[in-house]
Amino acid sequence: MEVEEHQLWGFLEKLYLNFGYDFRDYARASLKRRICHYLQLKKINSLHELWETIESNELALEQMIQEISVTVTEMFRDPTFFKSLNKHVIPRLKTYPFFKVWVAGCATGEEVYTIAIILKEAGLLERSIIYATDINQHSLKRASDGIFPIDSMKNYIANYQQYGGLGEFSQYYSAKYNAVMMNKDLSKNIVFAPHNLAVDHVFNEFELIICRNVLIYFNQNLQNKVINLFYQSLCDFGYLGLGSKESLLFTDKRKNFVEIDRKEKLFMKS
Amino acid sequence: MKSFRIILIGSSAGGLQAIMQILPELSKEYPIPIILVQHRAKEPKDLLEEVLQHKTKLKVKQADEKEKILPGHIYVAPPDYHLLIEQNETFSLSSDEPVQYSRPSIDVLFESAASVYGASLLAIILTGANQDGTQGLKAIKSKNGYTISQNPKEATFQLMPESAIASNTIDKVLNLNEIKQFLINLSNHV
Numbered sequence: 001m002e003v004e005e006h007q008l009w010g011f012l013e014k015l016y017l018n019f020g021y022d023f024r025d026y027a028r029a030s031l032k033r034r035i036c037h038y039l040q041l042k043k044i045n046s047l048h049e050l051w052e053t054i055e056s057n058e059l060a061l062e063q064m065i066q067e068i069s070v071t072v073t074e075m076f077r078d079p080t081f082f083k084s085l086n087k088h089v090i091p092r093l094k095t096y097p098f099f100k101v102w103v104a105g106c107a108t109g110e111e112v113y114t115i116a117i118i119l120k121e122a123g124l125l126e127r128s129i130i131y132a133t134d135i136n137q138h139s140l141k142r143a144s145d146g147i148f149p150i151d152s153m154k155n156y157i158a159n160y161q162q163y164g165g166l167g168e169f170s171q172y173y174s175a176k177y178n179a180v181m182m183n184k185d186l187s188k189n190i191v192f193a194p195h196n197l198a199v200d201h202v203f204n205e206f207e208l209i210i211c212r213n214v215l216i217y218f219n220q221n222l223q224n225k226v227i228n229l230f231y232q233s234l235c236d237f238g239y240l241g242l243g244s245k246e247s248l249l250f251t252d253k254r255k256n257f258v259e260i261d262r263k264e265k266l267f268m269k270s
Numbered sequence: 271m272k273s274f275r276i277i278l279i280g281s282s283a284g285g286l287q288a289i290m291q292i293l294p295e296l297s298k299e300y301p302i303p304i305i306l307v308q309h310r311a312k313e314p315k316d317l318l319e320e321v322l323q324h325k326t327k328l329k330v331k332q333a334d335e336k337e338k339i340l341p342g343h344i345y346v347a348p349p350d351y352h353l354l355i356e357q358n359e360t361f362s363l364s365s366d367e368p369v370q371y372s373r374p375s376i377d378v379l380f381e382s383a384a385s386v387y388g389a390s391l392l393a394i395i396l397t398g399a400n401q402d403g404t405q406g407l408k409a410i411k412s413k414n415g416y417t418i419s420q421n422p423k424e425a426t427f428q429l430m431p432e433s434a435i436a437s438n439t440i441d442k443v444l445n446l447n448e449i450k451q452f453l454i455n456l457s458n459h460v
């Protein structure tokens with residue numbers, strides 16, 4: 001299945017103008033790959049044909065959006081990142097009577113529960129509100145349900161131990177059949193909401209923003225825009241955590257952040 | 271003699287040894303950038319880049335997203351990410367699902383590079399115990415790129431080169447020594 005650059009361009013323009021989904025500034029190679037896979041999966045022969053199927057069918061449109069976005073995630077993914085967060089950020093959060101965290105691009109929520117567990121173990125969960133946002137409504141629903149396949153727990157337990165968790169990971173969920181349900185006390189201060197980093201604006205002020213493995217899907221222009229959005233959304237000396245292969249290198253705000261942990265991509269607004 | 275603008279190498283089990291036989295004689299001024307996908311575990315202490323650097327005068331570095339692809343380098347796909355190439359000849363990363371159980375996947379790099387470089391692309395598939403690379407080689411052939419497979423008889427693991435050859439996507443089957451010579455000859459023709 002082959003999709004030409006100019007056809008893709010036209011398709012993305014139409015998608016934006018008609019439905020407000022803005023993928024125009026996404027890194028093309030990976031987006032193109034996802035769309036080609038979707039065409040194959042659905043046995044659709046061209047972008048033209050794809051447009052005809054989604055144009056008048058909201059369900060098909062939603063389904064396509066879900067399939068082309070990459071939702072891969074884990075609990076305590078990259079344990080060393082969370083170790084660093086625990087070491088550098090938690091002590092400061094302890095000094096606030098109340099604080100807000102934004103997990104942007106939270107996918108199916110594994111990362112959000114990770115943060116909730118870390119805050120709980122630091123005795124901070126009651127003092128916090130976590131906003132967890134994504135463009136993918138289907139993922140958000142799964143995130144707020146807090147139900148995950150039991151098979152993945154083995155990996156998460158290993159991650160949690162590598163992170164240096166204080167307790168038994170299994171205390172945070174109850175297992176039923178082949179799924180686990182996260183404890184309700186973890187999610188009582190979490191707000192799950194749709195937010196599109198490409199088009200939506202500042203909606204609150206945060207002491208900590210986590211946005212991992214989202215910026216890699218954006219081109220330089222959109223990366224810059226989103227980092228500016230984060231800058232405006234952070235309080236003075238607020239923290240920003242990115243994915244292990246992401247950086248501020250290509251953004252005009254790079255001088256407005258200090259590196260707290262270069263390897264783990266932890267920054268502070270200065 | 272063909273002239274190439276990019277060289278891609280895909281390898282899996284047994285790959286490190288094979289690569290180390292190909293690279294040592296390439297000069298520091300080797301004119302064509304080399305990109306390597308070696309299947310690797312997601313280990314914090316994985317020394318692939320360091321080990322390779324000891325064997326070559328070229329600069330070995332893990333590919334970063336948005337990085338411009340330049341001669342004189344061997345770029346290595348980072349663990350746990352797929353590596354792709356954009357039209358403007360910079361890298362992209364993605365954490366999509368593994369392909370053929372692999373992330374990074376050879377197919378993903380090959381497919382994205384095919385539409386960027388067309389006929390000026392050289393792809394080499396080496397030893398491995400799975401079939402990653404075969405789909406990517408098909409994409410490369412459909413864009414008239416040039417493809418080489420390590421001779422399976424010589425490979426530590428045959429499946430990867432055999433699968434590539436069986437899919438009719440390979441222009442030349444060579445031993446490691448011949449691949450090495452092929453690469454050296456290229457630099458005399460640019």
Ligand SMILES: C[S@@+](CC[C@H](N)C(=O)[O-])C[C@H]1O[C@@H](n2cnc3c(N)ncnc32)[C@H](O)[C@@H]1O
Pocket residue numbers: 069070071072073074077104105106107108111133134135136139195196197198199211212213214217243365
């Ligand atoms: C690979 S997941 C990352 C999940 C998690 N942060 C992690 O690192 O494990 C990328 C997520 O970014 C979301 N995303 C993509 N574009 C977005 C946008 N414009 N605004 C908000 N979220 C977006 C996708 O829906 C997906 O859930």
